Amino acid sequence: MKKILSGSLILLAVMAAAPAWAHHSMAGFDRTKTVTLVGTVKQFKWANPHSWIELDVPDGKGGSTDWNVEMTSPAVLIRAGWKSNVMKPGDKVTVMAHPQQSGEPGGIFVSVTLADGRTLTDRPAPAPTDGQPRPNP
């Protein structure tokens, strides 16, 4: 797992300069900050052009906040090892996200640690060593 994660981090650095895959501007997210959201899945949407996770995050004072975490497309997630059933409403998960510049509850996805302890990102597994180019999203 540690090996896979370090591969993902390297790719993350390489892809930081890549054009946004989104259907809109990504300037509203603060990529210098990462928030950790511990909460309960309300919805995990597996859809084009974007998937998303809607999360109920307790505030520790008896209340909770509804967070939407924006993701890439299923095609990209599949290459990162995802399936549509990795999360379901009611699952307790920990999501890392770059928050909105505006301070509103929402962010762009970085990683999720699932109820079973697995951690998933949206980055593909390390490139094969056979020299074959990987397809783009």
Place this chain on the structure above:
Amino acid sequence: MAALLAGALNLAAQSAAVATEAPQPGALSKANLAKPRPKPPFDLTGTWQHGGGPNNGFRFTPPAGIKLTAAAQVQFDAAQKAAKAGKVYRDDIGQCWPAGLPVIMTRVWPIAMVQGPTEIFMISGFMNSVRMIYLDGRKHTDPDLVVRSFNGESIGHWEGDTLVVDSTGFVDDHHWIDTGIPASDALHVVERIKLINNGDTLEIEYTFADPKSWEGEWKSTKRFHRVEDTDITEASCLPDLNEHLPSTHSSVNVR
């Protein structure tokens, strides 16, 4: 009765006048498809992905020093001001407006291209936006009749080993060449398309003119590589999509 008869005759005469121009046969009509045509220099049927290599970014950025019109300058200045304030200026694509030509060509989604004898279809994996490029020798539709669109009306012809596609008939709002660079209904796009690298690379040289937005014309060249293990998929901009995407309903958006 005489007046009725005269009216009927008048209507008949008008119908005859309108009927003098034969209607354009559909590009996929049997008669149009059956017409003999020279073999095209190449067939771009395939799935294509923009990107890779130097000077091949996804943006279509006008050259430095371009002279914007007063109307376009207002938009450009507002976009600059918004960016300095950490805001996102009129990100219409995020609000489900079509990307339109040329931006639709360089989304990070593949484009399925299907070439027939009379028409090429380019279907983007991004919102399944479709371009129809007519190869049947037709002329552009009368500007007073054309139904304006985001991808425009595209008509292609062959010049040697190059497919030249001329596009006009664009909408006049919610259509952007780049952030703060508006496209107007006077936009005119010419694409010179070549199939290179043993058929694995599509190179498109774009020439942009829009006298309502800038003076003169400018060019940008983009390259697309053939992808053999990918298909485009259905993608729609639906109301619940934007409800759940922080970037599209955030207060940083200036509309």
